[in-house]
Amino acid sequence: MATTIADNDRIVIVGGGIIGCLCAYYLRELGHRGAVTVLEPDPTYRFASTALSAASIRAQFATPVNVELSLFGIGFLRSVRELLHPETDIGLVENGYLILADEAAAAPRRQALAMQRSLGADIEEMDPAAVRARFPWLNVDDIAFATFGRTGEGWFDAWALLQSARRAALERNVTIKTDAAEAFETRGDRVTSVVCASHDRLEADWFINAAGALSGQVSAMLGTSIPIAPRKRTVFHFKAPVDAAGMPMLFDRSGAWMRPEGDGFIGGIQPHIDDDFDAHDDFEPHHELFHETLWPLLAQRVPALEELRLLSAWAGHYEMNLFDHNGIVGPSTDLPNFFYATGFSGHGVMHSPGVARGVAERLRFGAYRSIDLTPLSVGRIERNEPLPESAIY
Numbered sequence: 001m002a003t004t005i006a007d008n009d010r011i012v013i014v015g016g017g018i019i020g021c022l023c024a025y026y027l028r029e030l031g032h033r034g035a036v037t038v039l040e041p042d043p044t045y046r047f048a049s050t051a052l053s054a055a056s057i058r059a060q061f062a063t064p065v066n067v068e069l070s071l072f073g074i075g076f077l078r079s080v081r082e083l084l085h086p087e088t089d090i091g092l093v094e095n096g097y098l099i100l101a102d103e104a105a106a107a108p109r110r111q112a113l114a115m116q117r118s119l120g121a122d123i124e125e126m127d128p129a130a131v132r133a134r135f136p137w138l139n140v141d142d143i144a145f146a147t148f149g150r151t152g153e154g155w156f157d158a159w160a161l162l163q164s165a166r167r168a169a170l171e172r173n174v175t176i177k178t179d180a181a182e183a184f185e186t187r188g189d190r191v192t193s194v195v196c197a198s199h200d201r202l203e204a205d206w207f208i209n210a211a212g213a214l215s216g217q218v219s220a221m222l223g224t225s226i227p228i229a230p231r232k233r234t235v236f237h238f239k240a241p242v243d244a245a246g247m248p249m250l251f252d253r254s255g256a257w258m259r260p261e262g263d264g265f266i267g268g269i270q271p272h273i274d275d276d277f278d279a280h281d282d283f284e285p286h287h288e289l290f291h292e293t294l295w296p297l298l299a300q301r302v303p304a305l306e307e308l309r310l311l312s313a314w315a316g317h318y319e320m321n322l323f324d325h326n327g328i329v330g331p332s333t334d335l336p337n338f339f340y341a342t343g344f345s346g347h348g349v350m351h352s353p354g355v356a357r358g359v360a361e362r363l364r365f366g367a368y369r370s371i372d373l374t375p376l377s378v379g380r381i382e383r384n385e386p387l388p389e390s391a392i393y
């Protein structure tokens with residue numbers, strides 16, 4: 001079958017979060033003229049990961065393709081008004097990530113740093129004295145090494161980005177249908193149509209699975225299995241007597257993180273592996289995690305946080321790739337007109353522009369042009385060749 005789309009081919013994108021909306025946007029930007037329909041059951045995005053994320057961007061990854069996607073992402077975010085809409089305001093703050101390490105982690109981190117810099121990331125290595133001088137509120141007693149993103153790292157408003165991407169897609173004659181995929185029909189190795197919750201049946205030539213934490217479920221409708229599961233992550237919002245001016249996103253060596261948000265801070269940490277199971281419909285914040293784990297760790301790192309006041313908490317789902325914590329992008333092996341754009345395991349908002357552009361390029365031109373996303377293809381899972389991302393939080 002054809003590996004590129006004809007101009008009038010119909011495309012259905014399952015999932016209208018940031019990945020789905022930007023795939024639609026880039027298909028139009030690259031000149032696709034056929035019908036593009038995004039299926040999104042919930043226009044309020046109440047449970048969408050994009051709306052519940054910490055909306056931060058970093059170039060400090062251990063896998064080269066992730067660094068490239070972040071560099072593409074920051075370029076997109078900086079130019080979002082020209083690219084999506086002149087009224088877009090995503091409030092991008094480039095205060096950097098400060099990632100702390102002990103001696104044991106220093107060697108692999110230095111190796112990753114060299115790779116990040118070779119790809120153009122603006123990351124500085126700091127010794128404990130330099131960290132103390134620049135961030136005097138930080139306890140660096142047990143720190144051997146730190147890296148800091150001078151530019152190209154920070155945070156933004158993911159809700160505003162999503163709304164703007166959705167608007168940009170609609171303005172480019174994309175249909176966003178309030179409906180859910182419930183089943184697919186196939187003929188030979190082609191997916192031919194999707195059957196919706198409304199019982200509507202949409203025929204199409206190409207399909208993209210951008211259903212986020214539920215993309216494993218969507219693939220299962222086709223009898224194919226991808227190792228993506230919804231894993232709950234809680235974000236805590238608190239106030240504390242710490243001067244947030246110029247404060248970066250802080251990643252402690254324990255895995256605890258925090259950054260300024262509004263007139264306070266947000267922070268979080270992965271749950272213990274025994275508490276990290278498939279979340280299904282569970283969006284209840286993991287409250288014990290704050291008192292038992294996060295607060296003690298953060299207060300050890302930032303002593304002024306002993307006086308912290310918890311304001312609120314929310315939980316969302318990572319679309320966790322249980323195989324290697326990296327995205328799955330590109331065509332399915334068995335059904336080549338069914339594409340994946342999922343599995344980003346906590347870094348999907350920052351990587352959405354590069355991933356969406358890549359998916360649109362792969363469809364339009366039959367090959368990636370901006371960033372080679374073949375390392376993220378599903379084939380690695382079938383061959384049991386993980387592309388592990390160690391820098392996950």
Ligand SMILES: Cc1cc2nc3c(=O)[nH]c(=O)nc-3n(C[C@H](O)[C@H](O)[C@H](O)COP(=O)(O)OP(=O)(O)OC[C@H]3O[C@@H](n4cnc5c(N)ncnc54)[C@H](O)[C@@H]3O)c2cc1C
Nearest residue numbers: 015017018019049050053054055056181212316348349350
């Ligand atoms: C607490 C938390 C913090 C995070 N922090 C960051 C961060 O700092 N930086 C970062 O880059 N990433 C972060 N992430 C990850 C990021 O939010 C996701 O990787 C990203 O939002 C994925 O985008 P998406 O469009 O695939 O998913 P979503 O935004 O979840 O969109 C998927 C959509 O698919 C729809 N859908 C589901 N099933 C169907 C179906 N059957 N038919 C049709 N539609 C369907 C859903 O309704 C949903 O709207 C965080 C995530 C969480 C939970």
